[in-house]
Amino acid sequence: MTVESDSQGTVFSLFFPASEERPAVLEDSLSMVDLRGRGERILVVDDEETQRDITRKMLQLFGYSVHTVASGEEAIAWLRSRSVDLILLDMIMDPGINGCETYAEIIKIHPDQKAIIASGFSRSEEVKKAQAMGAGQLLCKPYTLLELGLVVNQALHGA
Numbered sequence: 001m002t003v004e005s006d007s008q009g010t011v012f013s014l015f016f017p018a019s020e021e022r023p024a025v026l027e028d029s030l031s032m033v034d035l036r037g038r039g040e041r042i043l044v045v046d047d048e049e050t051q052r053d054i055t056r057k058m059l060q061l062f063g064y065s066v067h068t069v070a071s072g073e074e075a076i077a078w079l080r081s082r083s084v085d086l087i088l089l090d091m092i093m094d095p096g097i098n099g100c101e102t103y104a105e106i107i108k109i110h111p112d113q114k115a116i117i118a119s120g121f122s123r124s125e126e127v128k129k130a131q132a133m134g135a136g137q138l139l140c141k142p143y144t145l146l147e148l149g150l151v152v153n154q155a156l157h158g159a
Helices: 051-063 072-079 097-111 127-131 143-157
Strands: 004-005 011-012 041-045 065-067 086-090 115-119 138-140
Touching: 004 065, 004 097, 041 051, 041 072, 051 065, 051 143, 072 097, 086 097, 086 143, 097 115, 097 127, 115 127, 115 143, 138 143
Parallel strands: 041 065, 041 086, 086 115, 115 138
Antiparallel strands: 004 011
């Protein structure tokens, strides 16, 4: 990193090591049509309103029926009288219980409940615990429309 300042302002230059590794990309032939849902019901559990809204709209573009809640406690209460095909579960929610604790309670109600964990952080011990209980892949935030579509499709259809 270098920093250069003068009367016009300051310039920060960041230099990163070169790599021959190619970034991970989705398959070239993959499209939204390939990832289209069949009206499956998905519950999005996230304490951030903007994230819930964006995710709901993204999933609706794929043809899913989406409901959102703002906490683990809301998710548990909502699922006591309903079922969904898949839960997209934020791992860190404040205040209240986290995603792992939420999933532990949900599988008491719906033992075979499919879930995807969404988190802005890497694989933590709580993520590992939730996956050991049966939750599926970790979807790292921020995610793209195609990344979301692919992970949801894999969770629902094993594709």
